[in-house]
Amino acid sequence: MMIKETSLRRDPDLRGELAFLARGCDFVLPSRFKKRLKSFQQAQVQSNKEKKPGTPPPAVTNTAPSPLPPSNKVVVSTPASVNIPRFYFPKGLPNANNDHDETVIKIEAAFSEFEDENADIYEMGKIAKACGCPLYWKAPMFISAGGERTGCASVHSFVATWRKVLQTCHDDASRFVYLLAKPSCNYLEQEDFIPLLQDIVDTHPGLTFLKDAPEFHSRYITTVIQRIFYTVNRSWSGKITLTELRKSNFLQTLALLEEEDDINQITDYFSYEHFYVIYCKFWELDTDHDLFVDQKDLARHNDHAISNRIIERIFSGAVTRWVKRFSFL
Numbered sequence: 001m002m003i004k005e006t007s008l009r010r011d012p013d014l015r016g017e018l019a020f021l022a023r024g025c026d027f028v029l030p031s032r033f034k035k036r037l038k039s040f041q042q043a044q045v046q047s048n049k050e051k052k053p054g055t056p057p058p059a060v061t062n063t064a065p066s067p068l069p070p071s072n073k074v075v076v077s078t079p080a081s082v083n084i085p086r087f088y089f090p091k092g093l094p095n096a097n098n099d100h101d102e103t104v105i106k107i108e109a110a111f112s113e114f115e116d117e118n119a120d121i122y123e124m125g126k127i128a129k130a131c132g133c134p135l136y137w138k139a140p141m142f143i144s145a146g147g148e149r150t151g152c153a154s155v156h157s158f159v160a161t162w163r164k165v166l167q168t169c170h171d172d173a174s175r176f177v178y179l180l181a182k183p184s185c186n187y188l189e190q191e192d193f194i195p196l197l198q199d200i201v202d203t204h205p206g207l208t209f210l211k212d213a214p215e216f217h218s219r220y221i222t223t224v225i226q227r228i229f230y231t232v233n234r235s236w237s238g239k240i241t242l243t244e245l246r247k248s249n250f251l252q253t254l255a256l257l258e259e260e261d262d263i264n265q266i267t268d269y270f271s272y273e274h275f276y277v278i279y280c281k282f283w284e285l286d287t288d289h290d291l292f293v294d295q296k297d298l299a300r301h302n303d304h305a306i307s308n309r310i311i312e313r314i315f316s317g318a319v320t321r322w323v324k325r326f327s328f329l
Helices: 005-010 012-022 031-051 100-111 124-130 135-144 155-168 172-180 190-203 205-212 214-232 242-247 250-256 272-285 295-299 308-314
Strands: 292-294 325-327
Touching: 100 124, 100 155, 124 135, 135 155, 135 172, 135 190, 155 172, 172 190, 172 242, 172 250, 190 205, 190 214, 205 214, 214 250, 214 272, 292 295, 295 308
Parallel strands: none
Antiparallel strands: 292 325
């Protein structure tokens, strides 16, 4: 128990004993007074320390953790950009050595042989050869230059068209599609081939006999188109793409037409004998001769050798684009 300074003065026993000591009496303090006196003295000393002026307050210990020494950071350097050259050319690899002006000079020289420098579809064969293209590209070239509207293609319209072809198309496949396809299309549909094939029917030496049988023109053209799409359009999408055209032999076969007068020797796509066999078999199945074959008609093929399941599959739309019947029209 802490003893204040005033507590000694108020204690009568202790004051009496202190008075005896002051008179010189030999007096021994009891132990209980010694303890109280010692406690008083300690409290006195403590009080003096607290009241001493100018004593600085105890320093505040900073308990914040000391910063860690800087670590060695790994600096990752950005690799230098690598220039990867272009490797995909959907319309063919451009050839910097091609001289388009020289080609235009040849075209203009070929047009100069015609009256008013205008060429009809039959004269376009010379223009096609001046461009370095097969002969039977002449009909698509004629139509692309606006000849179908006016009946002739002028040198100016064709040169403008062919310059655009040379600037945007860099191989035979892309040029052929550009000439035949509809505007802004990069694929060929079945009707795109009709002008090309009609020109072959009209001008190829091996098909001159068809001039007396115009009713067979459309049937021959339809058969050739179906053979082209069956072989070339491997995706069965109804649209021949540039990739499919490049992987096929169609353009090479088309180029052979000008070298072979007997079209039956061109067994791929264009043979008239092949067309005749297909047409005769169709006519045999089409008993009512309406140029349509339905499931019942097809069931008679080869003495009913085709099962009903196969016939249903053929007419389901998975194999052909006709669900109920298909025609030669």
